[in-house]
Amino acid sequence: MSERERGRRQSTAAPGPSGGPTPVLEARGLSKSYGHVEAMVDADFDLLPGEVLAVVGDNGAGKSTLIKALSGAVAPDRGEIRLDGERVSFRSPIEARARGIETVYQDLAVAPALDIASNLFLGREIRRSGVLGSVFRMVDAAAMRAEAQHQLDALGVRIPDVRQPVESLSGGQRQSVAVARAAAFGTRLVIMDEPTAALGVRESGMVLDLIRRISARGLPVVLISHNMPQVFDIADRIHVHRLGRRAAVLNPRDHTMNDVVAVMTGAADPESLGGGTPAAREPR
Amino acid sequence: MTTTATDPPTTPPAPADSARREALGRALRTPVLGPLAALVVAVVIFSVTTDTFATAGNASLVLQQSIVIGTLALGQTLIILTAGIDLANGAIAVLGTLVMAKHVVGGGDPLTALLLGVVATVVLGTVSGVLVTRLGLPPFIVTLGMLTVTFALARLYAESRSYPVGDQLLRFWGQGTTVAGVRLTWGTFLLIGIFAVFWYALSRTAWGRHVYAVGNAPEAARLTGIKTRRTILSVYVAAGALYGLAAWQALGRIPNADPNAYQTANLDSITAVVIGGTSLFGGRGSVVGTLIGTLIVGVLRSGLTQAGIDNLYQDVATGILVIVAVSLDQASRRRAAR
């Protein structure tokens, strides 16, 4: 893994002389093996301020492993991650979250039997003030319900009662709760792993609207998706993942869905499409 | 949209109507109502069909008989909520009674005896917890092994004899007071006290929410940053402490530490938990349900005895209740997963 080889392709994203914006989140040479399976091989990643970056790739290409490494859920074997240019290494999702990186994991990181408000605050419950909180460790259920309702309202997610268990919701509503949780706590960026994979057309639309609203707040979003029309609809840039590494970054305005699919499947050489540069386009 | 499952497809419900349906839906989702209804029905039936059931003396007896199993069932509830199970709780408590009694019979200080007994049960609970969380072994297998080991250890330690206890401190929970003709042992108050403590801990603290989350969706809990292994271990340690209390209560109830006692207590405690509406799959249930489940088992045994029905039919009745409870749980989980 020669530093020089990669340097050529990444020069546009680097801060300093070349003048591009500092990526919010940047990774170089990430690798991860599960036994003999190389889920990630020398993978690079760049997320620019304010953009919606789509990450596409075949099943098993290593997209989920990449974002788990970026969000602290998986420790990479090698490679480095920079947040706002500063070297970080997260040992757990808590550490990444403490730095403002929120993630909606593919396998829906909600506990179905718990209610909506409890799920929104799972792992970061608000405690009562005074002795009730400090000595008796009592949580402030009312405050969490009110805040949960406020967050859902702010994102336009219509849910009658935050005391409902998540399992009583439709698939789209469940996903909206997971996305709203990420939006409520994400201060630097939000990562979503195939948030619409299990949803119908109407419910996917609902979640995409939610992503647009989060993006409109100025938060950069990483969206992993299989759905090409969706990707072309919402993404500023497209990171194409293939065989455990980034194969290309394409601009949806300069390339067709066929181009993206061709790179995804290895039918086309990314260089021939001129899609090798990470900063294919400034964010809108 | 969320009530579609129960909505008739024709007319949209009026606001008041849908509010009522919401409330009904929430009530149906509150799992203690079923067990509570079963308890009330059982009490009414036995009160009507026998003249001895609905007496102060019998009520007091049912309570006293429920105390040890109730305490074991409380520890069992914590473990089952994390999708575990404890087959060793009865054996651990019995070892606790032996440690306490043998120390006193050998001329030791009763307070030290109590401490030693509780330390023994906490250590054994912790061993189960460590094996489950560190080695990733299934709780059923771990606690089955712990059951065999603890039972053998208890007999070895007791040299296969029993130890009668005269000491007042060790027998404390069997003493009590008489209120309106009902004799209430201090153990009854202790039982209510510890259920209240764990009701609070499970429903009003972050730890409690984490216990439910770990049992309901372990991977989701981990990804939200909950220390899942630590949470599960804490549950086994707390259960071990409760088994120590159960040992102390057992000496109050029958002041004789016997290595062969409480051999079905593990299954009895699981029965109480399941009848009380806690899911064997973890993440659903409550200690209030377990208290009710414990009372149902006690009432059934007592009532069927008063009605002159053979002990074996009592087991049949309890077994049927367990199967009904588990089927209801399955059905509600399937409905929820849809």
Ligand SMILES: Nc1ncnc2c1ncn2[C@@H]1O[C@H](COP(=O)(O)OP(=O)(O)O)[C@@H](O)[C@H]1O
């Ligand atoms: N925890 C794991 N243990 C073993 N293999 C894994 C694990 N996670 C992912 N893999 C393997 O790594 C490869 C990449 O998986 P993943 O990152 O989930 O891909 P994608 O999200 O692009 O479908 C696959 O071959 C997958 O089977």
Ligand SMILES: [Mg+2]
């Ligand atoms: Mg994936």
